[in-house]
Amino acid sequence: MNSLSKIINQAMEQSMSYEEYLKLMTSLTETGRASGPTQSESLIHYTKLNNQRMTRLIKTTSVDEYALPAIDKPQTWLTITESWCGDAAQTVPLIQKLAETNALIDTRYVLRDDNLELMDEFLFRGGRSIPKLIILDENHEVLGSWGPRPQEAQMLFDNWKKEETPRPYSEFSVELQKWYLKDKGRSTVDEISEIVNHFIESTMEK
Template sequence: MKEIIKNSLQKAISYPEYRTLVKDLLDQGKSTGPSQSDDLLNYSLLNDKRMKRLDKTIKLTEETIAKVKDVKEPQTWLVLTEGWCGDAAQNLPVIHKIAEENPNINLKLVLRDENVELMDEFLTNGGRSIPKLIALDNKNEVISTWGPRPTTATKMVADYKNEHGSLDAEFKKYLQVWYNKDKGNDVQKDIISFI
């Protein structure tokens, strides 16, 4: 696994580089990943707008800021993502803001579909769910993982799947409304619990 992590880190990009990559692809009428469709393009366009808004509006709690400033040893937060992923659009801006609070935290992103070996090491309930944050120490040993959703959203998804079998468009809309009301607070609680 260490070699897989090393290879993915060599391909990793910063959050601003990721935002530029997604925007450049959108300008060409494309989404990230090898599969292209109108649906993925439309999700990517919507997510780009969400991330632009969240980049400006996300506020970290005092508790989050204090906890993240306490990180003394260097860490790399390697995140698997794709531009079309709604959960990534809601969570990456928060993760980025948290990482910006401490120079000991180096946030790097890789595309899931270009890093399948890495993704397969960090499945969620057997699925390639993203975003997936892998916190690494300065020797690239895994400290912790997080994702693809904050604790409350994860429970909402599990409960809905148990009752209805799968997620439909109505639930996905409901989940996005929940994210908007939560304002990144739940993901902050999750992240500070492992740093």
């Protein structure tokens, strides 16, 4: 077993189901805490806000059962996240709803700061950006990954970072939230489906 396999298996052992992750979000909100070792007013505020957003998305969004290419072998979708992550609040419910369209897909969730070895295997431009979806086959071999946000949202983020005097994140996050509301999860679903489809096509070519 190689080192990545060991890291993934260790993460899987302490992973949460979607229901357990939702319970954690609710518990943190009720106790005025955030996930991870660092606690601050900002992280606690975003945890509460994200819990509200996830609750709304769960009730108001739906995923076409045909959005995902046909899968005939079991997969595990392992997502790295944290309660305070705004992009996770906008995409985790979509990841879950998409996975639920196929009974062969199991979803698991882990916290980034409790799984830094795993996170460091899936960096985005050298950073520990979340959420990060890791798609695994039945043997927990990596098929592909996605994250931390849809490409168009990433462009907004990049442009914000390039501003001569970047606005505070609290101000930029409003713009990002408006984009997510307008997109209605379509980009997240389409991009993840494309990754799955690419794997299926590459398998058929062999």
